[in-house]
Amino acid sequence: MSEPILTTRNLTRKFGDFVAVNDVSFSVLRGEIFSLLGPNGAGKTTTISMLSCLIAPTSGDAAIDGHSINGNPNGVKNAIGVVPQEIALYDTLTARQNLNFWGHMSGMSGKALKTRIEEVLEQVELTDRADDKVEAYSGGMKRRINIAVGLLHKPKLLFMDEPTVGIDPQSRRRILDMVSDLRDQGMTVLYTTHYMEEAEELSDRVGIIDHGKLIALGTQKELTKLVGQQESLRLHLGEGITGESVQELFANVDGVLQSNALDGEVILSVTEAATALPGAVTVANANNIRIRSVDIQEPNLEAVFLHLTGRALRD
Amino acid sequence: MINKILRIALKDLRILFADRAAVLMMLAAPLVLTLGMGFVTGSFSDDGNGNSISDIPVTVINNDEGDFGRILANTFAAPELDTLFAVTTGTDLAAAKQAIDDDQAAAVVIIPAGFSDSIMPDPATGAVSDALPVEVYSNPARPISAGVVQSIVADFTQQVTTGVVSGRVLIEQMIAASLIAPDEVPAVAAALGQQLQTSGGSLNLIGQEAPVIRLNSAETTAAQPDTFDPIAFFAPAMALLFLMYTVTRGAQSILTERDEGTMSRILTTPTSVSQVLGGKTFGTFLSGVVQVGLLIVGTAILFQLNWGSPLGVTLLIIFVAAAATGWGMLIAAVARTPGQAASIGTALMLLFAILSGTFFGPSADTPFINILGSITPNKWALDGFVELASGGTVADIVPMLIALTIMAVVLFVIAVIVFSKQWRTSR
Ligand SMILES: Nc1ncnc2c1ncn2[C@@H]1O[C@H](COP(=O)(O)OP(=O)(O)OP(=O)(O)O)[C@@H](O)[C@H]1O
Ligand SMILES: [Mg+2]
Numbered sequence: 001m002s003e004p005i006l007t008t009r010n011l012t013r014k015f016g017d018f019v020a021v022n023d024v025s026f027s028v029l030r031g032e033i034f035s036l037l038g039p040n041g042a043g044k045t046t047t048i049s050m051l052s053c054l055i056a057p058t059s060g061d062a063a064i065d066g067h068s069i070n071g072n073p074n075g076v077k078n079a080i081g082v083v084p085q086e087i088a089l090y091d092t093l094t095a096r097q098n099l100n101f102w103g104h105m106s107g108m109s110g111k112a113l114k115t116r117i118e119e120v121l122e123q124v125e126l127t128d129r130a131d132d133k134v135e136a137y138s139g140g141m142k143r144r145i146n147i148a149v150g151l152l153h154k155p156k157l158l159f160m161d162e163p164t165v166g167i168d169p170q171s172r173r174r175i176l177d178m179v180s181d182l183r184d185q186g187m188t189v190l191y192t193t194h195y196m197e198e199a200e201e202l203s204d205r206v207g208i209i210d211h212g213k214l215i216a217l218g219t220q221k222e223l224t225k226l227v228g229q230q231e232s233l234r235l236h237l238g239e240g241i242t243g244e245s246v247q248e249l250f251a252n253v254d255g256v257l258q259s260n261a262l263d264g265e266v267i268l269s270v271t272e273a274a275t276a277l278p279g280a281v282t283v284a285n286a287n288n289i290r291i292r293s294v295d296i297q298e299p300n301l302e303a304v305f306l307h308l309t310g311r312a313l314r315d
Numbered sequence: 316m317i318n319k320i321l322r323i324a325l326k327d328l329r330i331l332f333a334d335r336a337a338v339l340m341m342l343a344a345p346l347v348l349t350l351g352m353g354f355v356t357g358s359f360s361d362d363g364n365g366n367s368i369s370d371i372p373v374t375v376i377n378n379d380e381g382d383f384g385r386i387l388a389n390t391f392a393a394p395e396l397d398t399l400f401a402v403t404t405g406t407d408l409a410a411a412k413q414a415i416d417d418d419q420a421a422a423v424v425i426i427p428a429g430f431s432d433s434i435m436p437d438p439a440t441g442a443v444s445d446a447l448p449v450e451v452y453s454n455p456a457r458p459i460s461a462g463v464v465q466s467i468v469a470d471f472t473q474q475v476t477t478g479v480v481s482g483r484v485l486i487e488q489m490i491a492a493s494l495i496a497p498d499e500v501p502a503v504a505a506a507l508g509q510q511l512q513t514s515g516g517s518l519n520l521i522g523q524e525a526p527v528i529r530l531n532s533a534e535t536t537a538a539q540p541d542t543f544d545p546i547a548f549f550a551p552a553m554a555l556l557f558l559m560y561t562v563t564r565g566a567q568s569i570l571t572e573r574d575e576g577t578m579s580r581i582l583t584t585p586t587s588v589s590q591v592l593g594g595k596t597f598g599t600f601l602s603g604v605v606q607v608g609l610l611i612v613g614t615a616i617l618f619q620l621n622w623g624s625p626l627g628v629t630l631l632i633i634f635v636a637a638a639a640t641g642w643g644m645l646i647a648a649v650a651r652t653p654g655q656a657a658s659i660g661t662a663l664m665l666l667f668a669i670l671s672g673t674f675f676g677p678s679a680d681t682p683f684i685n686i687l688g689s690i691t692p693n694k695w696a697l698d699g700f701v702e703l704a705s706g707g708t709v710a711d712i713v714p715m716l717i718a719l720t721i722m723a724v725v726l727f728v729i730a731v732i733v734f735s736k737q738w739r740t741s742r
Contacts (some may be wrong), residue, residue: 049579052583053582054582076583077583077584077586078585080583082580082583083582084580086574086575088575088576088577088580089577090326090330090577092330092333092334093329093330093333101322102580102584104318104322105584106580106584107584107586109318109344149580193741217576264373
């Protein structure tokens with residue numbers, strides 16, 4: 001788990017004058033799940049496109065499995081599997097016909113391909129629907145076949161570009177479990193997402209990307225250290241209780257660094273939950289605000305992003 | 316390398332032929348239009364599978380006073396043939412020929428004066444002279460209907476002749492064997508003649524054929540040989556019209572794959588741009604070959620159409636599919652969206668059809684169209700198919716094959732240049 005399978009060096013891509021990916025350098029180690037976490041337009045897909053040799057970097061380079069993306073695209077392509085953000089399948093073919101075609105494109109054939117198709121169909125739990133046309137699938141099922149195509153040839157490195165975007169929570173759960181299984185099987189994955197929870201749940205290490213720049217990189221622990229010893233207190237109030245006045249009230253409580261009022265709840269950044277909570281309860285009682293429940297949250301990646309950019313991860 | 320091109324091509328073929336709308340356009344539409352053109356030109360006159368022709372307008376001019384003329388004339392009005400023919404009895408040859416020119420009649424049957432007498436043995440000597448010919452004027456625009464009339468007349472005279480010749484042989488043999496005296500001949504001959512007439516002209520005795528029928532083609536109508544079936548023009552014309560549809564679909568699918576990300580996804584596998592474009596091109600070509608091939612087999616069965624030299628037909632299919640694919644690739648190279656490709660393709664499809672005379676029929680001869688038509692694959696292939704259907708050999712279609720090759724090569728080169736420019740700017 002120590003040696004990198006992917007190393008990027010000052011990877012940069014411009015579209016005209018616009019810098020979509022700006023001087024990005026990081027490594028992905030064999031056997032780890034590495035997440036690129038960033039909001040819409042951060043440059044995640046552009047990075048993946050360069051790493052899968054679809055677009056050339058304006059400057060910089062990357063080595064995958066020892067092959068340069070600039071110098072030896074074919075070596076790179078042999079090592080990677082790609083699950084694109086936009087589902088890329090032939091709608092009027094069945095899942096099995098799709099897998100058969102994509103398998104051949106990846107250089108597989110014959111019995112080995114046949115066996116492998118059945119394996120990945122099991123893996124994404126679509127064996128019983130394998131002979132239905134993809135156009136008849138639900139969004140979640142399409143996402144799963146989209147993933148299956150990327151897994152077919154057992155790539156050394158799998159790129160998954162926002163594989164859960166736009167699907168229901170249940171399908172999303174299924175896909176996250178699949179990715180966990182992949183890690184258990186020893187697959188190396190470069191995973192992009194704008195969901196903090198996904199990055200937290202899945203990844204060994206996270207790179208936070210914003211406006212094309214890699215602004216932080218490390219394990220979740222390392223990253224949360226960046227925001228100091230902060231914790232969050234989430235006070236659930238009655239519905240309809242919101243507004244600046246509420247926010248102000250709690251901002252003045254001892255030990256509270258920052259107060260944010262949302263609909264029916266207030267999130268307080270605190271140095272220590274245990275010391276700040278009594279003060280908050282006192283203030284609530286004095287103002288006839290009923291606290292229904294309290295969550296104490298360890299520092300998370302959302303907080304890290306907020307801390308680094310001053311913006312929320314989701315717009 | 317080749318394997319991937321083939322895989323991409325077969326994938327496209329599968330997608331295209333699984334699309335019901337596409338199959339309707341590629342196969343059903345040309346067949347229906349061929350059928351329609353068949354009606355318009357009078358090649359068929361029925362519900363269209365070509366097997367149940369009915370109400371063929373035929374004019375019978377019976378100048379004969381005797382029984383055989385009457386029998387032949389009545390044959391067309393016989394209850395068994397009632398629905399097959401719509402018979403008009405006429406006396407005026409000029410009027411009947413005019414009816415043919417006006418496409419009111421499929422054929423005119425003229426039974427000459429003295430037809431029966433020429434068949435009957437001379438009552439005095441028993442000798443039989445050659446029968447007078449029954450003339451059939453056929454309408455070249457309705458070759459199938461006219462053919463039916465001709466075959467009825469031929470059948471009738473064949474039977475009569477067989478009977479007469481048999482009778483003659485019989486009488487001669489009887490004389491030779493001294494079974495009858497020469498002075499008994501008239502009575503025997505009359506008896507035989509009677510038998511001939513009642514049996515409708517057949518005596519079941521072996522006989523030879525005598526040329527009693529001469530077929531004429533009315534010279535005033537279009538200068539096509541009587542044997543040329545307009546369907547042999549319209550069937551390839553419609554196939555070629557819709558070949559342009561198929562290559563347009565190929566062009567569209569290139570742009571669709573680019574837009575929907577499947578092309579990019581292929582390029583993340585160890586597959587090169589030229590393999591992808593090669594596969595798409597070959598898929599389009601294959602689709603065209605399969606389409607035209609199926610149409611040719613289909614029309615050969617449905618319309619009993621003889622396409623001519625199988626080798627020549629195969630070569631033409633391959634070469635015209637290549638040239639049309641060239642146009643398809645050019646469309647893909649210049650169009651920005653699948654919708655644009657469809658619009659350009661449809662426009663070219665109609666333009667090419669008009670320039671190649673597809674809708675005008677085999678006899679159209681407009682110099683303007685002949686010159687402009689040369690840029691269309693349709694014209695060259697159409698000329699080739701017509702040549703083959705009229706009995707031409709592979710050697711006769713070499714010029715067409717050369718023209719189609721040049722067209723294919725030029726278009727591919729242009730398409731590749733445009734494509735590679737686009738690729739460079741997009742990367
Ligand atoms: N071909 C292109 N031409 C011009 N600009 C582009 C192109 N591709 C991407 N961009 C721009 O580059 C920036 C990064 O885009 P990218 O798709 O990499 O973001 P992302 O992180 O994948 O976002 P999302 O979460 O929405 O998928 C965006 O501002 C985008 O508009
Ligand atoms: Mg993206």
